[in-house]
Amino acid sequence: MIDGKRFIRSFKYAFEGIHYAFKNDQNLLFHLLVAFLVINISIILHVTGYQMAILGLTMMMVITAEMINSAIEKMVDLITKEHRQEAKIAKDVAAGMVLVTAIAAAIIGTLIFLPYVVKLFHY
Secondary structure: OOOHHHHHHHHHHHHHHHHHHHHHOHHHHHHHHHHHHHHHHHHHHOOOHHHHHHHHHHHHHHHHHHHHHHHHHHHHHHHOOOOOHHHHHHHHHHHHHHHHHHHHHHHHHHHHHHHHHHHHHOO
């Protein structure tokens, strides 16, 4: 049986984590700004609902990757304060995950927006 108080508390902790991430992670704020711009450009260009769904999932993928990266960085810092090669590798791989995700998002965004932009300049 589900414990209602415990279930509600888990949401509270999740929202605290989201709040912490947005308050303390400069890169996450940058990704949020880019997402805001993408949403506005999508509205202006009248992208289809299907394309907006793809863009939305892509934006959430980048934001999620950045949050995972932040969690990994904090966990590594908690485990060791000394400079260790394994800690550097963990942080670098996590940062690489964000970069790969952001590059994929940029490619997807370009594939979706390019036909609309080309159409704008042909009229």
